Amino acid sequence: MTEFTPFASLLGGAMIGLAAVLLMAWEGRIAGISMIAGRLLPPYLDGALVSRLGFVAGLIAAPLAVMLATGAPVAQTVSSNLPLMAVAGLLVGFGAVCGSGCTSGHGVCGLARLSVRSLVATLTFMLTAFVTVFVVRHMMGA
Amino acid sequence: MSFLVNLLLGLLFGIGLVVSGMSDPAKVVNFLDLFGTWDPSLAFVMGGAVVVAFVGYRLVLARPAPVTGGEFHLPTQTEIDAPLLGGAAVFGIGWGLSGFCPGPALTALGLAAPGTLAFVPAMFVGMWAARYASGRIGKPSFA
Numbered sequence: 001m002t003e004f005t006p007f008a009s010l011l012g013g014a015m016i017g018l019a020a021v022l023l024m025a026w027e028g029r030i031a032g033i034s035m036i037a038g039r040l041l042p043p044y045l046d047g048a049l050v051s052r053l054g055f056v057a058g059l060i061a062a063p064l065a066v067m068l069a070t071g072a073p074v075a076q077t078v079s080s081n082l083p084l085m086a087v088a089g090l091l092v093g094f095g096a097v098c099g100s101g102c103t104s105g106h107g108v109c110g111l112a113r114l115s116v117r118s119l120v121a122t123l124t125f126m127l128t129a130f131v132t133v134f135v136v137r138h139m140m141g142a
Numbered sequence: 143m144s145f146l147v148n149l150l151l152g153l154l155f156g157i158g159l160v161v162s163g164m165s166d167p168a169k170v171v172n173f174l175d176l177f178g179t180w181d182p183s184l185a186f187v188m189g190g191a192v193v194v195a196f197v198g199y200r201l202v203l204a205r206p207a208p209v210t211g212g213e214f215h216l217p218t219q220t221e222i223d224a225p226l227l228g229g230a231a232v233f234g235i236g237w238g239l240s241g242f243c244p245g246p247a248l249t250a251l252g253l254a255a256p257g258t259l260a261f262v263p264a265m266f267v268g269m270w271a272a273r274y275a276s277g278r279i280g281k282p283s284f285a
Contacts, residue, residue, distance in 0.1 A: 002169045002181045005162075009183040012162020013190025019155035020191070021198030026147055028208035028215050031155065033245040038269040054145035058152020059248045065153060066160045074160055076250060077168035078257035084239060089247070089261035091236025093268025096244060098276065099229020100219070103243040106230070107188055112195030113216070120222050125234030132238030133174040 020109050027051060032105025033059070034096035099125070144210065156249045162187040165249045167241025167257075174238050225276070 020031035029048070036052045039045075063074040079085055096102040099121055101110060106125075110118020156165075163169045163183055173184035203214060237243050242250070242261055250258040 001179045002163070002166070002172045002183075004181050005183050006186050009162045009164075009186035010190040012158045012160070012164065013187035013192075014194045015158030015161060016155055016187070017191035017194025017198065019151045019158060020195045021202055022154070023148075023151050024199060024208070024214065025202040025205075026151070026208060027144065027210045028213060030215070030217065031151075033243075033248065034269065037244050037248060037266070038273065041266065041270050041273070051144045051148045054148030055152035055155075056248055058149040058154070059156040059159075059245065060251050061149075062153055062156025062249050063160050063165060064252050066157055074165060074253060076166045076253055076255060078242075078250065078255035079167070079240065080255075080257055082256060082260040085242075085257040085260040086264040088236040088240035088242065089264030090268040090271075091232050092240070092243060092247070092261075093236075093265035093270075094272045095229045095231070095233025095236060095268070097229070097269045097272035098225050099231075099233055100217070100226060102233060102245075103188075103237075104245050108191040108195055110217075111188075111192045112199055114196075115217070117217075117220060117222060117226060121226055121230040124227055124230035125237060128231045128234030129174045129238035130176060132235045133171055134177060136239065137175055137178055 016104070016108060017112070020104070020112070023055075030105055030109045032101045032109060034093075034102040035105055038093075038097050095125070155245065158191075159246055159249050162190075165246050167246070167250075170241040170243075170246070171238070174241075229272070 023029055023031045027048070036055050040052055040056065066074055101118065101121060106118040106121040111122060159165045164187055169181055169183060172179050172181035207213060240261055244265060247258060247262050247265060251262055
């Protein structure tokens with residue numbers, strides 16, 4: 001059970017959208033995290049590696065900044081099933097790059113650009129995620 | 143300079159993930175659990191982000207060029223092809239199993255939960271494998 005947080009979620013979402021807009025304004029790129037993270041690995045085809053390192057460093061620093069600002073720990077429940085998490089990581093990384101984007105690139109930036117490709121991708125990964133959680137939680141009883 | 147600006151933008155994006163609750167995989171999995179402990183918060187995150195980006199992109203893309211010069215790098219592919227559908231389907235399975243997508247997973251790295259430390263390196267292996275596979279068949283790895 002997690003608490004429904006419509007206002008905090010809208011506010012946080014607006015911050016994510018603003019970051020995406022400012023990245024486009026600054027250097028003309030889509031704020032797709034799978035693209036930013038995936039291109040930290042070679043081969044380096046453009047000159048944007050330093051930018052990507054900066055963006056990822058900011059992401060990693062974010063919860064620490066929130067903890068410093070609020071003095072409260074960031075609540076998080078991560079599965080401790082390590083083989084399952086490793087398999088999930090493989091699927092997420094492979095699928096995001098193969099499908100040209102993830103929740104940020106397709107689900108935020110692509111939908112905001114009214115891209116049909118991104119809409120189809122978003123509906124597809126939402127569907128398989130809904131089915132996966134249904135199977136795991138309600139058919140396997142985990 | 144670009145490192146610093148990107149650091150601040152990554153920080154803003156990441157704080158947005160924390161404030162919205164999306165840095166907690168339990169909240170994401172509960173969004174995906176329509177027939178159980180459903181938590182609709184994620185829809186509000188996407189809604190807020192898409193509305194701001196929709197309006198903001200229109201203002202920004204009306205300008206001749208980005209601040210740092212060059213041009214706007216916008217995806218040009220429009221075809222609904224097998225890699226798009228297959229990749230998105232595989233991504234969704236991993237997302238549903240873990241509650242992590244790439245942004246929240248990287249944001250969670252500093253909190254160093256064992257599950258995160260298993261997920262993130264595997265995610266990079268998956269990304270590398272997909273780029274390698276797509277390079278071998280002579281296609282660009284990204285739209």
